[in-house]
Amino acid sequence: MFYLDDIGRYFLMLKGVFSRMTKRSVLRNLIFKEIDDLIIGSLGITVFLAFFIGAVVAIQTALNLTNPLIPKQLIGFASRQSVILEFAPTFISVIMAGKVGSFITSSIGTMRVTEQIDALEVMGINSLNYLVFPKVVAMFMYPFVIAIAMFTGIFGAYIAGVYGGFLSSSDFLTGLREEFIPYHLVYAFIKTFLYAFLLATIPSFHGYYMKGGALEVGKASTSAFVWTTVVIVISNYVLTQLLLS
Amino acid sequence: MIEVKDLHKGFNGEKILKGITTTFHRGKTNLIIGTSGSGKTVFLKCLLGLFTPEKGSICYDGSTYSELDEAQQRDLKEQMGMVFQGSALFDSMTVEENVMFPLMMFSKHKKDEMLDRVNEVLNRVNLENANAKLPSEISGGMQKRVAIARAVVTKPKYLFCDEPNSGLDPRTAIVIDNLIKEITEENDITTVINTHDMNSVMEIGEKIVFLKNGFLEWEGDKTQIFKTDNQAVTEFVYSSNLFKKVRDAQLKGL
Numbered sequence: 222m223f224y225l226d227d228i229g230r231y232f233l234m235l236k237g238v239f240s241r242m243t244k245r246s247v248l249r250n251l252i253f254k255e256i257d258d259l260i261i262g263s264l265g266i267t268v269f270l271a272f273f274i275g276a277v278v279a280i281q282t283a284l285n286l287t288n289p290l291i292p293k294q295l296i297g298f299a300s301r302q303s304v305i306l307e308f309a310p311t312f313i314s315v316i317m318a319g320k321v322g323s324f325i326t327s328s329i330g331t332m333r334v335t336e337q338i339d340a341l342e343v344m345g346i347n348s349l350n351y352l353v354f355p356k357v358v359a360m361f362m363y364p365f366v367i368a369i370a371m372f373t374g375i376f377g378a379y380i381a382g383v384y385g386g387f388l389s390s391s392d393f394l395t396g397l398r399e400e401f402i403p404y405h406l407v408y409a410f411i412k413t414f415l416y417a418f419l420l421a422t423i424p425s426f427h428g429y430y431m432k433g434g435a436l437e438v439g440k441a442s443t444s445a446f447v448w449t450t451v452v453i454v455i456s457n458y459v460l461t462q463l464l465l466s
Numbered sequence: 467m468i469e470v471k472d473l474h475k476g477f478n479g480e481k482i483l484k485g486i487t488t489t490f491h492r493g494k495t496n497l498i499i500g501t502s503g504s505g506k507t508v509f510l511k512c513l514l515g516l517f518t519p520e521k522g523s524i525c526y527d528g529s530t531y532s533e534l535d536e537a538q539q540r541d542l543k544e545q546m547g548m549v550f551q552g553s554a555l556f557d558s559m560t561v562e563e564n565v566m567f568p569l570m571m572f573s574k575h576k577k578d579e580m581l582d583r584v585n586e587v588l589n590r591v592n593l594e595n596a597n598a599k600l601p602s603e604i605s606g607g608m609q610k611r612v613a614i615a616r617a618v619v620t621k622p623k624y625l626f627c628d629e630p631n632s633g634l635d636p637r638t639a640i641v642i643d644n645l646i647k648e649i650t651e652e653n654d655i656t657t658v659i660n661t662h663d664m665n666s667v668m669e670i671g672e673k674i675v676f677l678k679n680g681f682l683e684w685e686g687d688k689t690q691i692f693k694t695d696n697q698a699v700t701e702f703v704y705s706s707n708l709f710k711k712v713r714d715a716q717l718k719g720l
Contacts, residue, residue: 335554336550337556337557339554340548340550343516345541345544345572
């Protein structure tokens with residue numbers, strides 16, 4: 222019953238986010254600020270992680286190809302498939318649930334604790350729209366982050382595979398182009414859009430409805446990370462079943 | 467003027483406010499006092515429209531809040547200013563941006579005109595050179611003055627203050643009290659202050675409402691509070707050693 226109550230409140234929050242819009246000129250500035258905080262601020266860590274994830278995928282694949290009958294190009298093929306289908310959209314989103322999610326929960330939670338949200342409400346401002354809507358809009362840029370992660374991941378796989386001596390550059394590039402299905406990119410970006418929405422709204426929910434003081438802000442950040450990850454993993458399964466099978 | 471009639475409010479089955487009826491007058495500093503847990507903050511949040519009463523009504527210059535539609539309630543809220551206990555300034559904004567915020571949200575004036583109004587209000591609260599500073603870079607007393615400036619920048623009809631003196635030294639507390647009183651008189655607004663500071667009662671208590679366990683125990687002004695024989699009020703007032711010594715000295719004819 223407790224979880225049903227929270228799920229109900231989450232959807233009521235979404236209704237509040239998209240109603241009684243804040244003045245357009247104010248919203249525009251807030252959206253740019255959120256893009257800077259949530260998207261631009263995440264690029265560095267995303268590029269770093271994606272590069273090494275791609276590199277590890279290439280090495281693991283290479284080390285498991287013990288049968289000499291299996292062509293070496295498979296390393297490029299497997300790296301591309303793993304990075305595009307799973308590692309870039311899902312793995313990076315789980316990490317973003319920690320980075321972006323805890324930032325959103327702690328910033329909104331601190332505003333709750335220090336009565337800044339009450340101050341907005343007293344002024345007659347729809348605090349949900351003012352605080353959460355710009356984050357949702359900013360996160361529509363998130364697929365660009367994932368696109369960069371895909372590129373960097375495959376680049377990392379290339380570096381590790383070729384310079385690690387596992388296969389030649391031409392073998393990797395042949396494997397990379399082999400049996401490419403454009404729909405897989407569509408699938409990956411559909412997932413990414415959903416994850417972007419979840420990354421903006423679930424941590425906002427935990428920050429907005431938190432009660433207590435500084436300690437509870439920390440607890441809310443942790444539970445926001447856990448729940449965002451849980452929902453991402455479940456929706457990953459559901460979307461994969463719906464879109465690929 | 468704010469008229470409160472038979473106000474009830476509770477949480478999870480526990481009654482916090484138990485039938486409060488009183489009137490807060492325009493152009494005067496109205497104080498809500500009482501011990502911790504007496505229901506002062508809940509009462510103030512009901513007045514602000516942050517809590518919906520279970521029973522009773524709050525009437526703002528003839529408009530009963532519960533009878534207004536959502537748009538009218540929003541219009542009414544735009545006529546309210548609030549000074550929070552912890553100032554509740556927006557951390558990421560400078561002093562100037564904090565004070566300009568309500569104007570940015572609701573005013574249709576040009577930015578230059580808004581800036582003029584912001585500077586006028588900041589001058590009024592004696593904060594001429596703090597425009598570019600962040601809330602974390604100024605003292606507690608200055609933060610309170612910024613909060614007052616933000617609350618009055620839109621020229622509200624109602625000003626609410628939740629323990630405006632908490633965490634301030636006695637001298638700064640008096641400055642803040644007098645500032646609120648002067649602004650109330652200058653702008654002819656209805657000011658309601660939630661406090662348990664007896665110095666504030668002495669300084670600016672033009673109308674005092676004493677709450678005890680959710681009931682309105684006593685109401686009067688700052689001269690009457692020292693003469694009342696209501697035991698709860700007497701215990702509250704003379705719980706301060708300073709006031710106890712003054713009273714003992716008066717009784718001894720010193």
